[in-house]
Amino acid sequence: MVSSKNLESILGLIYRKHIKTVNVRYKREDMSVEIVGAQGFDYQYTVTLYMILKYLEMNQFKVWIENESFEDARLSYQLEDKTYCIELQVKKKAAEITYDEFAAWLAHFQKNKSDCFILDRIQQSDTNYLVFVTNNRCTDDVSKFLGKEYKIRENKVSFSTEMLKDLKLRMLKGIDNKNELGRKRKEHIEQYFSRKKSELNKVLGRVCVIERKDQIEREICTILKKQYQIPEMICRDVMNQMLDIVRYGRDCGEDIVALIREIVKNKSFNRILPEDKNFYKRDSIDELKNELLRKNVLLLTGMPFSGKTYIAKTIAQDFQDNGYYVKMTDCILEDQEAYHFLMAPENDLRLLLIEDPFGHIRENKDSIEILDKILYLIRGRLSVNRKIIITSRQDVLLDVFRKKQIEDCKIQDNVWINTSITSTEEAKKVWLRFYGESDESLQVFERLNRFFDHHNETVFLEIGEIRHLLLNVQNINILMDMSTDEIIKQSRISSEEVCRKIKSYGEVHKDIFILLGCFCNTVRSVNIKDLAYILCSNEEAVSTRQRMEEEVTVSIGGKQKNSYMHQEFPIYAQKLELDKDIKSILRMLCEKGYIYKERITNEIYFLHPIYTYASKLLLQEEIVADWDIEKYINYMRRAIGSLSPNAAFCSLCQLGQEFGTEQIVIDCIAEGSKSIFPAIRDVSILYLDQNFDNLNEQVQKNFMKNIRNGRTADKYMQWNGNECWYQMDGKHYLDFFSMDDFLGKDVKFTLEEIEQRVRNRETFSKKEIYDILCSRLVDDLSRAFLDYALLSDEAVIRSKAVFYLFKNYASKLDFEKTEYLQHFENHNVVWGMLKGMLNNIESFSEENIKKLIIYFQKQFERKSVSMYVEDLFDKFGDEYDSKAIEWRKYTQTERVKIWKIWAALFSKWLVCFPAKFMGMHEPHMRSNMDQSLRYLNNQQEVVDITNAWIQWIKNYSKYHNVNDYGMSVLDYLITGTESSAHLRKGMIKKELRVNSTSLVTAHISHIVDLWEILTDEEREDICEYLKNEMRSDMKWMQAVALTRKKVPQDIQIAIAGNVFLNKEPKEIIDVLNEKNILTECLHIFCGFPQPLWFNGYHHSGNYLLWDGVMMEVLRKHIIDECYDISLREFIDTLYNNDNRFVNGYDVYKEMLSDEENRKQIFTRLAYISVTQNQDNKKMWDELLQAGSEEEKKQYFSKISDFIELVEYKNMDYNGLLCEYEFKDIVHYILPCFSSDERIYKLSDEIFLMRRRMQDIENSIHIEIETDRTKKLKEFYETMVEKTYKNAPPRLLFTNKLVNCTCKEMGGVSDAIEKVLKKSQNDFWDRYEHVKETFENNCPLEIREEYSLENWYD
DSSP: OOOHHHHHHHHHHHHHHHHHOOOEEEOSSSSOEEEOOHHHHHHHHHHHHHHHHHHTTSEEEEEEEEETTEEEEEEEEEETTEEEEEEEEEEOOSSOBOHHHHHHHHTOBOTTOSSOBHHHHHHTOTTEEEEEEESSOBOTTTGGGBOBTTBOOOOOOOOOHHHHHHHHHHHHHTSOOSSHHHHHHHHHHHHHTTSOHHHHHHHHTTEEEEOOOOOHHHHHHHHHHHTTOOOGGGHHHHHHHHHHHHHHHHHHOSOOHHHHHHHHHHTTTOOSSOOOTTOOOOTTHHHHHHHHHHHSEEEEEESTTSSHHHHHHHHHHHHHHTTOEEEEESOTTTOHHHHHHTTSOSSSOEEEEEESTTOSSSOOTTHHHHHHHHHHHHHHTOBTTEEEEEEEEHHHHHHHHTOSSGGGOOBTTBOEEEOSOOSHHHHHHHHHHHHOSOHHHHHHHHHHHHHHHHHTSOSSOOHHHHHHHHHHOOOHHHHHHSOHHHHHHHHOOOHHHHHHHHHHTOHHHHHHHHHHHHHOOSSSOEEHHHHHHHHHOOOOOSSBOSOOOOEEEEESSSOOTTOOSOOOOOOOSSOOOOOHHHHHHHHHHHHTTSEEEOTTTOEEEESSHHHHHHHHHHHHHHHHHTSSTHHHHHHHHHHHTSSOHHHHHHHHHHHHHHSOOOHHHHHHHHHHTTBSSHHHHHHHHHHHHHTGGGSOHHHHHHHHHHHHHHHHHHHTOEEETTEEEOOSSOEEEEETTOSHHHHOBOOSOOHHHHHHHHHTTOOOOHHHHHHHHTBTTGGGOOHHHHHHHTTOSOHHHHHHHHHHHHHHOGGGOOTTTSSTTTSOOOHHHHHHHHHHHHTSGGGSOHHHHHHHHHHHHHHTTSHHHHHHTHHHHHTTTOSSOTTSOOGGGOOHHHHHHHHHHHHHHHHHHHHHOOTTTOOOOHHHHHHHHHHHTTTOOOHHHHHHHHHHHHHHHHHHTTTSOOOTTTTTHHHHHHHHTTTOGGGGTTHHHHHTTSSOHHHHHHHHHHHHHTGGGSOHHHHHHHHHHHHHOOOTTHHHHHHHHHTSSSOOHHHHHHHHSSOOTTSOHHHHHHHHHHTTOHHHHHHHHHTOSTTTTTTTOTTOSOHHHHHHHHHHHHHTTOOSHHHHHHHHHHHHHHHTTOOOSTTHHHHHHHHTTSHHHHHHHHHHHHHHHHHSSOOOHHHHHHHHHHSOHHHHHHHHHHHHHTHHHHHHHTTTTTGGGGTSOHHHIIIIIGGGSHHHHHHHHHHHHHHHHHHHHHHHHHHHOOOOOHHHHHHHHHHHHHHHHHHHHHSOOOOHHHHHHHHHHHHHTTOOOHHHHHHHHHHHHHHHHHHHHHHHHHHHSOSSOOOOOOOOTTOOO
């Protein structure tokens, strides 16, 4: 049998090697390399493990994996003094096995060999067998070789001479004879089949095919559970460990049976009861076990060290050995996994052991809530397959129940059983078990017994106290010399006493003891390797993501070579080992009985809650002393960044419970929210969520970013065996043509198989659950499976399960008897419940809907939930978006019901909206609002939504500019309460008194547009407001009111004293100037500057009226603000070829007759030319024709300063010719750039010379020497290269000119191509510089920035 120490080192080696394994194998037929898919290898190793387990109990059983002399595996065993050998080959095939393919299998030679093939080896002994295992079926010709894996024996096959000849020919057909090796192999087979027919039949009779092994993993788990009594819930973990051993056997070439048997012996190293040479089975164990079998609950109490924990673990271990999956916990509130563990449907055997839930030493502050949880579990979840053991100290129980007798502390009529030693006889048996039956031992016992009889304190020392005494004093003779008081003092222990002893060992011992309490407890262990990383390594965090952004790469047409879909699970980069001093301390703590180290797994945990609590007390002392506590926090930060979820979990709990909300603590806990382990991320996020207001702004922002990106990370979750994790870099891959994202994944199970496993109480791995929930089967899953999935640690799995539970089983949910609405659940689980409810609202009762609304409204107060559900509310009314509700399946009545629920939820969500951390898609919000009015028949709901909307604007405007959609709240209110105006009484008036000019002007725009449906009182109030309200920004309200499409006469009279907007533009201008609001009206109508365009009321008035007003302003030729606004609007409109202005071109030409107008128009045209994507040569032509020669020079001189911007805008078209005439470019622009002008003149001369030469050729039929044309081209190119080198031209226009000239002369040479390419690159550098200069210090005298007078936001 292999030693545990050896197995321990082998498993470590396997882990390191397995991570780095590359699936490369050598073909046995030749020297070429075959890259074998991981899937095929996995099947090979899985089948090998299956066969190993089938034969594991055979005598002298040995297994070797892959060797030079054989194929996939060789198994040997003894039976009736004979040694049998099975040569195993595994064949995973997509199609059925034909006779030709089977013959090729038989014709298989060793690598590079021609004198020994597979049947030669089988012939060497009558006990040698060849077994092929395949996932597919065999054809009829092959079926004669079929056998059974558990009964390999000789087949009674009888091949005739013809049949043997046929088999030989088929075998030869599969061998390539093009090389010498192939020819020799054929010769060898010919020679082999020359044997006697009886001899060949005997060999072929020992060839066996086992077919249809396509559910091999399930069969292995069944064997582990039924044959080797391994708990069902860990069968897959055990299988994975065994597969690692198989792979290890491939690498080492050694027999692996001892390693496999050691794993079976230790049941995946998951013993509940530590192995202990001093173990003593209490007399009461069997009786207590029967109590648990009868009642399904066992409550154990007693004095400290009375053995209640040991009794509980002894019983739990016995149940585990009999097929139960046992879970231990000490915190039913924070450990959600443990709580969900017992909540599963009854499809497997489970036992939950809760140690000291009410407090290890004194009453927990949450004891009432803990008792409620326990009551719920006992009352509703216990059955023949669901059992619970609870331990608690007597003094703690009496405090929790506020009783004086333990008999009065019942839970559901279940009494607490005292585990203290109750008789002298039992005390004596225990004493002698530990100290032996010598005379000295009996004397000490009698002395102690007399002491307890006399003092009537307790019957005797508790069993844990006797054990503790033995750890301190092993020699009975020493006890003989000690007084009774000294013996009792040595045996008695408390957390305070433990603290004193630990401190007496020295400062380093104390630090290690404290840190152990930060990384493990009695139910959660930490591995030595992880401990070495945390305490002795300087390696950076390996399990926290430094980049929280999620990036999805979409590929169209096949996966990319460097797909991010599957990354390697992280490993420690350094070789980790504990320092010698730390090892020594841990060894001492083990010897003293404070901690326990599993000999196989190297897992460490505390042996008793008192020791865990002592570690906590020591930490508390350090915190109070405030002396170097940062070192503990930093070590816990390392634990959070380790590959131990247990250490990370315990550290997060310590940080949350023992420390305050100092920044260093918050930062440390925030690290957990970046963990690659979803369960750790969930714990951290819950803490940060509950303490959100105590976080600083940066941590809050990071937290919310984490929540926002979480949905993407959850979608692309990775798997390391059965452990899910997030990719470190946040990069994900999506194949556009993959149907998985649209139709769901394909899984290896059918729906019938899934439900059969549920009925058979078989377990599913975490990955299987996740894949099934992402599959095409998900909508047909049973409630039992979904309830089962809700037990997962990971919120991402629970969120999917609860979504389909609510969506498909709404009518069967009872919120009085289930915990769905009682948890402080993770945000994505809440989202799953909400989405599921809205997708099956017709199945929920009215009573349950009310409960759900209250629940969700409360959840929206959490920042994480309010952010996470934003996507649902954003797309709520969209009938075509996949993220929205399936509206098409609902009737009108059902839609009304859904929108009423929306009204209740959306109102609360708006108030809770986390505006500081996210924006609202306001157009979508307004669209949803508009749709709601079609369904909300109770107009009070409209008022409620309006009030929430107003509150949202108030909060949102602190961090964002609210746009026109977001400010349309009065439009919604007035429209939605048209028939019940009394419900909105006073609301409009109140809203017009807010301080925001943007918001009030938006209100005025909607009020004027909806004037006809306002009440008389409201209209009077508005008119009075516009006429007499004393606020400094009133001009803007009046301007908005006057620039609507239809302005009521009452409004005009209130503002101007008469109806005037039906008059000529000149008269309108006079009225507006008299009221001093012409400028404000033009700003509002044109939507310039911001936020006037952003606010959405621009261009809402009568175009004919306001265009006429602006043209009248321009005709006056008075350069003021009104002129600037009007010219901007006028030129922009004409430049974009919009015929909106009636007779606009006539007015344009008229304006060009004035020099000052031309100056203003040039500035505006030049600015538009480089800031818009349009061009309008006509307007430029008109301007240049009207201008003087001096003006033109000035215009183009200014344009030359930013000519790159002009060329860039038109570079894909005709360049400068899009804006200007060629003659103007030559005459005015080129002179601004000497090199460009020089190139132009050179090109022009070359063109002329080239044309003259062509004319001569055409007219007198004289052939010009080719050499002359070539020399002309060479001369041109030389001059161009020289100019570009010494004084590069600036214009792309010049590049095009050179290109055309070269083509005219026969083509563009490589040298010129290179020159032009460099010039193009230089242009981009200049463009960026010119653009930045233009934006920061515009050379045009143009006014683009206005300060709006008396505008308040």
